[in-house]
Amino acid sequence: MQSQHDYSTCQSCAQRFNSVFCKAREEYVKAINDQKICNTFKKGQLLFNEGAYPFGVYCINEGKIKLSHQGDDGKEQIIRLLKAGDVLGYRALLSGDRYGASAVALEDTKVCFIPKEIFITVLKNDTGLAFEMMKLLSDELHKAEVKLTHLAQKPIRERLAETLLFIKETYGFEEDGITLNVRLSREEIANLVGTATESTIRLLSDFKKDGMVELDGKKIKILQHKLLLQTANLQD
Amino acid sequence: MQSQHDYSTCQSCAQRFNSVFCKAREEYVKAINDQKICNTFKKGQLLFNEGAYPFGVYCINEGKIKLSHQGDDGKEQIIRLLKAGDVLGYRALLSGDRYGASAVALEDTKVCFIPKEIFITVLKNDTGLAFEMMKLLSDELHKAEVKLTHLAQKPIRERLAETLLFIKETYGFEEDGITLNVRLSREEIANLVGTATESTIRLLSDFKKDGMVELDGKKIKILQHKLLLQTANLQD
DNA sequence: CCGCAAACATGATTTTTGTCATGTTTAATC
DNA sequence: GATTAAACATGACAAAAATCATGTTTGCGG
Numbered sequence: 414m415q416s417q418h419d420y421s422t423c424q425s426c427a428q429r430f431n432s433v434f435c436k437a438r439e440e441y442v443k444a445i446n447d448q449k450i451c452n453t454f455k456k457g458q459l460l461f462n463e464g465a466y467p468f469g470v471y472c473i474n475e476g477k478i479k480l481s482h483q484g485d486d487g488k489e490q491i492i493r494l495l496k497a498g499d500v501l502g503y504r505a506l507l508s509g510d511r512y513g514a515s516a517v518a519l520e521d522t523k524v525c526f527i528p529k530e531i532f533i534t535v536l537k538n539d540t541g542l543a544f545e546m547m548k549l550l551s552d553e554l555h556k557a558e559v560k561l562t563h564l565a566q567k568p569i570r571e572r573l574a575e576t577l578l579f580i581k582e583t584y585g586f587e588e589d590g591i592t593l594n595v596r597l598s599r600e601e602i603a604n605l606v607g608t609a610t611e612s613t614i615r616l617l618s619d620f621k622k623d624g625m626v627e628l629d630g631k632k633i634k635i636l637q638h639k640l641l642l643q644t645a646n647l648q649d
Numbered sequence: 650m651q652s653q654h655d656y657s658t659c660q661s662c663a664q665r666f667n668s669v670f671c672k673a674r675e676e677y678v679k680a681i682n683d684q685k686i687c688n689t690f691k692k693g694q695l696l697f698n699e700g701a702y703p704f705g706v707y708c709i710n711e712g713k714i715k716l717s718h719q720g721d722d723g724k725e726q727i728i729r730l731l732k733a734g735d736v737l738g739y740r741a742l743l744s745g746d747r748y749g750a751s752a753v754a755l756e757d758t759k760v761c762f763i764p765k766e767i768f769i770t771v772l773k774n775d776t777g778l779a780f781e782m783m784k785l786l787s788d789e790l791h792k793a794e795v796k797l798t799h800l801a802q803k804p805i806r807e808r809l810a811e812t813l814l815f816i817k818e819t820y821g822f823e824e825d826g827i828t829l830n831v832r833l834s835r836e837e838i839a840n841l842v843g844t845a846t847e848s849t850i851r852l853l854s855d856f857k858k859d860g861m862v863e864l865d866g867k868k869i870k871i872l873q874h875k876l877l878l879q880t881a882n883l884q885d
Numbered sequence: 886c887c888g889c890a891a892a893c894a895t896g897a898t899t900t901t902t903g904t905c906a907t908g909t910t911t912a913a914t915c
Numbered sequence: 916g917a918t919t920a921a922a923c924a925t926g927a928c929a930a931a932a933a934t935c936a937t938g939t940t941t942g943c944g945g
Contacts, residue, residue: 484799563720564726611895851925866922890944892942901932903939915916
């Protein structure tokens, strides 16, 4: 099938060695390249919806994506933040399940869609890729279980501080070395922390008063060393 | 190496087709059998400790095990419950990481230890096992992410009801078809729900008043249909 | 540039949940 | 079977967090 947009080839992709495919054999990368379908999503656009059946995986070439659950009462819970080089959609595919979460672009994003058949075929034949996949799943599982513990045991103030540091780990800083390199609404931050929007707004103001962050609309500057103290519950 | 206790062979193990090894090829099951080290753990005994390095995986022949994190303040968070046929220790092994959680026997338990080398070798050569492993990891990841959402969004009452149903899903009922087939302390249930022990005790009493459970020490009888309503937030 | 909706902000209040205190029951050990 | 520590239970209170109410600011489309 013909690519809708051609981000050159997988072989020469800037994310080639930056993804789960880093150890994949060249011949299989080529095979994936022949089948991939590239596409762009505008900020706010849906890549796939919770409950739908997966027909392949997505590889992010450029941009940012959030993966979120819909709680029973309709409230969003953001479970992962993804960036260039990340792959998404594999969890449902490997479980033989529907998507457990929805994927939405946080900014204009370029992704390549890799059809299920070729992905599974390569996975069957390339041990390196299979092990990378298992490592990726294991790492995600570990992160989820740590987050679970924190959600159960830490107060919101600490969780917010941790979340800001997590955002920094994921997306890094802008050139100034202090501004988080992503624009999230207060509500999205709340849905990442697992709290009410108002609580997040209030605590961000507190953090500002305490000199741990600077706020300029959706631009958030963080002072890492001060936030680190906060997460360790050592603030006083 | 000689087994310390011989629970017959992996080939004839009662859990042979009940575990992640269900699709593994016979020759590899035999290879694992030659290397396995069987052992028993008394109730309360530690199989491995958070932070230690993994040297293999454990396959449960008989018994029950809890996997738990230590929160920063030392509070236990139970992240998984395991039973006969389940495998544990693979997460850290596949991540190339230390154990992220400790494993403790909930009752007298027989396990077989499968050394890292043979496990990895078989995983490399048996695609069926590798895919089962990926499915297992994907399923665990999904469960963790759903639990995360509930932890963030549901009140404790609902989470306790869900937890009781989860225990039932995992360990089932005793012969009477109503008593949960495991003995957990109130504190352990609290550490599974993610709440204070007193809250759990209080809510269990409420549940009893409302005719959703019957309590007899650590024996808990549950009325599933009533608890199901509770989880859906339809109690009133 | 204006109008408007969404996002942000903040105070007041209520609800939920955790903590502390204290007593009772249970179960393990000698 | 007495001793004793741990587990269970419950009330009173404090703390944390959500909700509700009400403005203010921001950014977008005309």
